[in-house]
């Protein structure tokens with residue numbers, strides 16, 4: 222049995238990017254994935270020959286010269302991606318208190334568009350633009366600069382998005398509108414760091430894109446590069462244990478008993494699941510309890526629609542609707558008022574630019590609502606669970622139909638996913654959407670370092686740094702710099 226330079230646990234975006242980078246830099250890598258399909262949240266599913274995205278719907282930063290574009294250029298995938306740019310004047314529409322507001326691409330366009338709705342707030346909007354850009358400038362890897370520990374990133378983890386928006390304007394409607402796409406980070410105004418809001422908002426305003434025919438193309442392209450570089454990927458291989466020897470990890474043991482040896486191990490799965498794989502004393506009790514006690518982000522209920530042919534127009538924007546006078550639904554979650562909000566979007570397909578084949582709607586759902594079925598396996602949760610999903614989906618459909626009359630009649634079929642599906646497919650605790658919740662009240666507590674006290678165990682993925690395609694890309698690069706050197710890797714990326 223050969224011994225790899227690196228074993229990577231998990232084949233989500235992080236595992237695949239780490240595999241791409243390290244194999245490109247000459248390391249022998251082996252990626253172990255517990256599911257049959259590679260890709261984690263990049264997985265899609267097909268019904269009636271139509272593609273449905275599960276965990277990635279739109280991304281920013283993919284324009285020429287922008288951060289994600291450069292990272293993907295280095296990864297040798299950027300030119301092969303099939304992208305659809307969202308509406309320049311309205312990539313997101315926020316339907317709040319009976320009116321719809323548009324987020325435009327390009328910062329000046331963004332300010333102008335919102336200033337039309339809030340003419341007295343032009344100065345506040347300009348200030349918002351300046352401050353968002355300033356916050357982002359303090360994140361070195363976001364700006365493709367080596368992270369030498371000299372930037373004061375933590376300051377922006379220690380300030381909440383709610384306080385930030387209040388400092389921008391006393392106008393409550395504008396505060397809510399500016400946070401209207403907070404489902405992208407499951408926001409809590411007095412906890413979510415302003416950094417989270419700023420980095421995500423900035424990248425989308427710079428350029429917002431969807432993946433045509435599905436986000437699994439990202440996984441497929443990365444897999445191809447890893448294989449071309451001589452890397453190995455093994456599916457249906459759940460890592461159960463990390464076996465210690467001589468003060469470091471010697472091998473990963475799979476549930477089928479197979480043993481995979483390597484010099485370095487990178488785990489891209491939830492850190493508490495990683496810690497549970499080893500009882501090494503090198504990981505202190507205090508570290509373990511800190512990680513295990515961290516709060517998770519909210520979970521989600523998603524409904525995937527397939528349309529009758531040529532019946533529902535493709536929408537080149539994302540639609541966030543709120544039934545309440547408050548866009549912060551997570552801290553105000555009320556089971557009796559469900560759904561308090563939803564995100565509705567169509568998936569671009571190469572067959573038609575006019576009509577959509579599929580659409581997705583997402584709204585928060587607390588894990589408690591499905592906990593009673595957690596012991597049974599997928600497909601065996603019984604009629605009551607099926608009835609529950611149907612009841613919820615139809616409520617959601619009625620809500621969407623009010624915003625898009627005729628929507629209901631266009632539906633051919635629909636499929637649902639609950640927090641239990643999220644938990645089963647990605648292994649996040651309680652089906653959490655984005656993993657660990659960053660808390661501005663105690664920023665150090667929720668900051669996870671890629672390094673651990675086990676010298677050859679590194680962490681990566683959405684819980685190290687940020688979630689999302691851009692956040693996870695930065696996290697993966699950060700982890701790989703531990704093996705390759707910060708300045709070396711950033712120079713290679715910038716010169717790609």
Ligand SMILES: Cc1cc2nc3c(=O)[nH]c(=O)nc-3n(C[C@H](O)[C@H](O)[C@H](O)COP(=O)(O)OP(=O)(O)OC[C@H]3O[C@@H](n4cnc5c(N)ncnc54)[C@H](O)[C@@H]3O)c2cc1C
Nearest residue numbers: 231233234235255261262276278279460682683688689690
């Ligand atoms: C509903 C939803 C919508 C989203 N929409 C967007 C969006 O529009 N834009 C955006 O940028 N981001 C979006 N995100 C966030 C984004 O999808 C994630 O942050 C990102 O894909 C996480 O990548 P990852 O590699 O860290 O983790 P994952 O994708 O979760 O990958 C982890 C992998 O590890 C595997 N694994 C777990 N345990 C083991 C084990 N013991 N052994 C082997 N393998 C294991 C899992 O099966 C999985 O494949 C969304 C997320 C959700 C849930």
